[in-house]
Amino acid sequence: MGNSKLLVLNDLSVWYTRGKPVLDKFSMELGTNEVVGLIGLNGAGKTTFIKTLSGLLDNFRIEAALWQDMPFKFRDRDFKKDRYTAFAEDHSFQFFTFREYASYVAASYGKKLTDIDELVRGFHFEEYTDILLKELSTGNLKKAYLITAFALKPKLLMLDEPVNGLDFQSTEYLYRQINNYRQHGTILFSSHILESICLTSDRVLVLEQGQIKRSFTGREIETAKIREVLKE
Secondary structure (H helix, E strand, O other): OOOOEEEEEEEEEEEEEOOEEEEEEEEEEEEOOOEEEEEOOOOOOHHHHHHHHOOOOOOEEEEEEEEOOEEOOOOOHHHHOOEEEEOOOOOOOOOOEHHHHHHHHHHHHOOOOOOHHHHHHHOOOHHHOOOEHHHOOHHHHHHHHHHHHHHHOOOEEEEEOOOOOOOHHHHHHHHHHHHHHHHOOEEEEEOOOHHHHHHHOOEEEEEEOOEEEEEEEHHHOOHHHHHHHHHO
């Protein structure tokens, strides 16, 4: 984990129905060049948090938000260019092929996507690069967005349930990409699969009742310990 703070959020509350917050007084920090796993039972608010940070939700309030020590808003242009989100389910750009989508992302972020051919091979995606996204299986659609994410190399890469739908070989390759990402930036990813959390994370945050209830670091990150907390 880097010594400096990349992201600081204090007292974030998010709701779909007023008076029934999904996240309530939620606070967290992310350091530079670290991998942080976010885990919680279904309905804990993992995807809601990632959607909020990605600028997709309007019903929220927050006491303070700092990006690289400066106040920011989730929809600020500069912040949007520093982060990319691969969602658990994403049916945008369905009439783009993967190559067209990757080119669009590169232009939007003003970057050249590096290592894209290597990532295509690593995820065993060679046969699908020129097929419309709407025609891909769930697993291959997930691969399309993951390849784009790792090729883009943003300062903050957010992955929502990245293992879902992947075959064994692609899952192992994903773990390697996550573990190697510290040289490029920070990863925040949600998962309900303890293996993915324990094999890759520098820190594990347990989300319960709309707040971070526990944090595990280093040798504390063990499947049995985290499972016991989730059962409490």
